[in-house]
Amino acid sequence: MQNKSIAEMAADLRLRSYSSVELTRHYLERIARLDPGLNSFISVAAEPALAAAEHADRAIAAGTAGPLAGIPIAHKDIFCTSGLKTSCGSRMLDRFIAPYDATVVERLAAAGAVVLGKTNMDEFAMGSSNETSYYGPVRNPWDPTRVPGGSSGGSAAAVAARLCAAATGTDTGGSIRQPAALCGVTGIKPTYGRCSRWGMIAFASSLDQAGVLARSAADAACVLDEMAGFDPRDSTSADVAVPDYVDSLDEEIAGLRIGLPKEYFGAGLDGRVAASVHEATKELERLGADVRDISLPNSPLSVPVYYVVAPAECSSNLARFDGVRYGHRCEDPRDLEDLYKRSRAEGFGAEVQRRIMIGTYVLSAGYYDAYYLKAQKIRHLIADDFQRAFEEVDVIMGPTAPTTAFPLGAKMDDPVAMYLNDIYTIATNLAGLPGMSIPVAPVDGLPVGLQLIGNYFQEARLLSVAHRFQRATHWHLAAPEGFQ
């Protein structure tokens, strides 16, 4: 059951081959049995899930069911869910029950999706390995000694292990695409503003975007169809019409111009990963695409720019966690300052505190121009590079991450080495472009991701290119040992 596509599951549910309650029980059973070895869930909501499944079954019977009726999914624990703990992977919010649903949660619920639980993540989405979570690291289903990537590592691992049909994620610098690559699943980060940020706990507001992790581009399209769209509660939400992503999956590849930025294939890229990516682009050529080399000259600066912009925004976004209205509060504060300092030091982990400090520093008097303003200017140059490239090509492709999944603990003592994992994904966030990662030929049994970058609001094109590739290949169908 767990290997069927969302479209197949939806058809089965409508034909009563099985009920949503049965499907939901099946997933809950898999989670109970398999997740202890992965730690991909922070909360499992068995009872509410079964209640939602029952509701979906009734709606299906009554013919009033939404497009995702009865399909069991999971939400990254960064999305607020009323009545169900939203921790953001942090001790700070270990007991936080949001009094409202995120727009993304609300929309998927309205489409009939069943929420199995909330997935593990790097604390406040800050990390590329899922090791900064207060709830412990997630293990990669392909090799439990390795990381799943991050920050949406729980969602990626849960989808790869078939513990849910699909999962939501968020991507600030690669947090959907990099774990998708490392776990061998399909992940899409839409254009900035495509999905509402209301109720999605902010890390870096000008970069954060919600998206989907699924087993195929077709599944991702089914979910994104329901998530995307304008939201008046988010000032940065784009009021741009959303096409039907499922309907446009079968667009032809013939004549598609694909650009490979030379900067994405330089030093630091594992040669075997490069070979796998080249093999995939050859496949696309065989399908009729025209592949050519391009240049994004400022993209090597995306990591430095990101590590100014994202910490600056995060230092301010996380100032609200002060132990007064919600969240962790230290015992017996001596005075107000003690309340603030200890609540925050105890509630936040080391990486979050590092980033808050970097952000505080780059915004402080005397440094703003040299760091923050400079970074915002280079951000402009990076975005301009993409626009020049899109005059020549339709889709940009390259590796999602420089290596396959690395062992747990390998980079925890070296923040900079960790940051360089996102070297190929960050630029799209800085520019606000949509990006995707799809599985291609593995290296030593570990998944490799091909990254696809499109121009603004071209999610449909990315999904259709990925879908065409997946129709011609089988990499996305592979399941890790023990999770088939």
Added chain:
Amino acid sequence: MMQWETVIGLEIHTQLATRSKIFSGAPTAFGAEPNTQACAIDLGLPGVLPVLNAEAVRLAVRFGKAIGAEIARRSIFARKNYFYPDLPKGYQISQYELPIVGEGRVEIVLDDATVKSVGVTRAHLEEDAGKSLHDDKLGGGGYSGIDLNRAGTPLLEIVSEPDMRSPKEAVAYARKIHQLVRWIGISDGNMQEGSFRVDANVSVRPRGQTLFGTRTEIKNLNSFRFIERAIQFEVERQIDVIEGGGTVVQETRLYDPERDETRSMRSKEEANDYRYFPDPDLLPLELDVAFIVDAVADLPELPDARRERFHIQHGLGEYDASLLTGSRDLADYFEAVVAATGEPKLAANWVNGELAAALNRADVEIAQSPVSAAMLAGLIRRILDQTISGKLAKQVFEAMWAGAGDADQVIRAQGLRQITDSGQLEPMIEAIIAANPDQVSQYRAGKEKVFGFFVGQVMKESKGKANPRQVNEILKRKLAGDP
């Protein structure tokens, strides 16, 4: 002795008269139970986002036009980062580099009736913070309680140039802005409720020096009297410090009205580093011409223009014109009286005289006056047609104020109609002349002062109802011996 010059600039926070908050749909009404008007956005819960209130923008645009300022076609919201319990997000959303209202000017009228122009540097939109309440009983002692009802209330911060040179000028400027924001309907200006709060930047320098001295900032002055007293104290303190060989420290100070002094705010002593940066949750505010035109379409004639018009059209002096344009209601009242009587000077005398005094005594606004413009006009008409004398008119006014009806009703009820019938006056005057032969002789011998004695006698006899002009005329004739 060194001659010192005072330099003052004001930052005025005026609450904009919107129904809902600047970035949320929570109500702005004053006086609700703690935290019942603070929604998830105002509380800064995780995942919430701000969306800008159109009305706050419209009101800011009206203010900009009213001071002749450039309205920024593009302005930016920024975050001012600092930790304080009444600031839920750890930052205040404000405007920093690109405010919505640019440079403007207002004119203030000083005591000697000279007019001074004061520069407004800028005005920007921002959200208010909540309130800390100190109550020793809270939590068994040692705690403050935080009420966030006020958090997110829209404010317009109006920043002046350091153009004021005395506490009185500062007050005149503050009054001017207060008059203006109420005049154009963007704020209720209620100072008790904190809708109009003033921070004063004060420094002194030797007269003739062009460089500014080190300034201190006195926070949260919420009455015009406190503004004057606080600045006065602070100026004297600074001069004492400098003359005593010390230096003024740049700091934030608080005025204590009970002790009539300012003191340093210890909690704000550390150098602030607000780390301003553009708020990534809000996009650039871009205003098109249509929005601006629409916002100012119903802007009333402004106080300065109206003052000037009162001067030219109604022939009023600078002082009267300035008083009558103190508020829009007052100016409207005055013009309603003028329209009904055609007598601007008399109307001005009554509005600035009896009416102002009565309003002052009763501590009510013109809108609550028991004597309406129509009633005052009715009274003035009776003076003009000589039904009553000016002196009796004051009596009628008082009766009207006390609720005895309009002028005609009072005059009828109290029998105050002036005696203008010469058939009634002549015998009365003849009898008085006959009864006072000595005075008649004196008058006829050239002692003209005695004339006043006769007028007094007639007024006494007529209980003040005799028409003074007629009395004069008849007396002169009779004393001269004419029939």
Added chain:
Amino acid sequence: MSLDASDIEKIAHLARLAVAPESIERYAADLSNILELVTRMDAVDTHAVEPMAHPLHMSQRLRPDRVTEPDRRTLLQANAPLTERGLYLVPKVID
């Protein structure tokens, strides 16, 4: 750009984070390394470049001035560590 212990103390205070004395050196080293990475930006001439604060060229939308949020104090304070009479309690604020 290299940060020392006193820089860390200053930054940590601005950010209201208690840093254990034994962690200061570590933070100083980590933050210095990150800033080292960041200084790669210096190689680019950005003289004539406009800063980019938002990915999309959109302008701020305005909301009609309507009260849409009812009082939900009880629900909203369910997450609060310490309240009394509807107030959030903090150690005494001294002005």
